Amino acid sequence: MRKGLVIVNTGNGKGKTTAALGILFRSYGRGLRSCVLQFLKAEKSKTGEYLAAQKLGIEWHYCGDGFVFDPEEALSSAEVARAGWEMAKEKIASNDYDLIILDEMIYPLTFGWLKTDQVIDWLKANKPADLHLIITGRNAPQALAEYADLVTEMKEIKHPFHDQKLSAQPGIDF
Amino acid sequence: MRKGLVIVNTGNGKGKTTAALGILFRSYGRGLRSCVLQFLKAEKSKTGEYLAAQKLGIEWHYCGDGFVFDPEEALSSAEVARAGWEMAKEKIASNDYDLIILDEMIYPLTFGWLKTDQVIDWLKANKPADLHLIITGRNAPQALAEYADLVTEMKEIKHPFHDQKLSAQPGIDF
Numbered sequence A, B: 001m002r003k004g005l006v007i008v009n010t011g012n013g014k015g016k017t018t019a020a021l022g023i024l025f026r027s028y029g030r031g032l033r034s035c036v037l038q039f040l041k042a043e044k045s046k047t048g049e050y051l052a053a054q055k056l057g058i059e060w061h062y063c064g065d066g067f068v069f070d071p072e073e074a075l076s077s078a079e080v081a082r083a084g085w086e087m088a089k090e091k092i093a094s095n096d097y098d099l100i101i102l103d104e105m106i107y108p109l110t111f112g113w114l115k116t117d118q119v120i121d122w123l124k125a126n127k128p129a130d131l132h133l134i135i136t137g138r139n140a141p142q143a144l145a146e147y148a149d150l151v152t153e154m155k156e157i158k159h160p161f162h163d164q165k166l167s168a169q170p171g172i173d174f
Helices: A016-029 A048-056 A075-094 A106-110 A116-126 A142-147 B016-029 B048-056 B075-094 B106-110 B116-126 B142-147
Strands: A006-010 A034-039 A059-063 A099-103 A132-136 A150-158 B006-010 B034-039 B059-063 B099-103 B132-136 B150-158
Touching: A006 A016, A006 A142, A016 A034, A016 A048, A016 A099, A016 A132, A016 A150, A016 B016, A016 B048, A034 A075, A048 A059, A048 B016, A059 A075, A075 A099, A075 A106, A075 A116, A116 A142, B006 B016, B006 B142, B016 B034, B016 B048, B016 B099, B016 B132, B016 B150, B034 B075, B048 B059, B059 B075, B075 B099, B075 B106, B075 B116, B116 B142
Parallel strands: A006 A132, A006 A150, A034 A059, A034 A099, A099 A132, B006 B132, B006 B150, B034 B059, B034 B099, B099 B132
Antiparallel strands: A150 B150
């Protein structure tokens, strides 16, 4: 039986976005119709994953303005995130996809830019039953974890950027 | 500075292999030369990730015989794993790659088919400095975690196959 899973990748470690991209890779192998909406990051972020998606014709939308963890200057970022959620709703309701990734969408929830309960209520009412949905970000709200089918916490055990003062490596970290 | 990271994805949760595939996706986007050796799984496993690698011309080797967690019947599986490690050594020493993934190679270590200390000593002596190496599997030995630059534990919080008796979903789980 095909059942659309709601997958949440959370925790303080690496691998939340990365594991979502791994599923995107699998879904590409199986010819699933996929779409990525990436919150917080701005168009100018030409990451390895964005370049790969371009090469493979996988639909990719930036729904951020480059905001990085400064809630004090976040008014316009909040607007951009809300516009991203409006786009996400369109994509989800369209029934045109097998897999939709809402990357880092947990941040707009924890910052209060979007109401977690409203998002979950909307998903319960409108997400097609066979659509797989992946939502990533630190500190997943309890209500989102309860709604999800699969929740994984990525836990940092050892991290070279802290421990060895290494910079992020292209093709590996972004 | 380019520095080849040794990355270990471990823990009891989903996402160890999946996050490695996410890095493979990124590395593909950036045109890195990548190679995957998958331990335990056999050639007949036509997973979504294998199909994607085939489509994209990414080198992929099965270094298993389909063995699944039955150490009692593992003599031939041990031989296959040891042959896999010999191939891994060739690939690593060749300097032909930017990224090599040794997927599920931790199992042959924990089963005692390969000696962890010998593997680490060999890597210390022979891994090219700028080669990224990813090793996945549950229960990473302490010595491997110490050798690695980046260690992430994927921790299962909620899992639908247990909680809802769902079967694995193609394109998502494999």
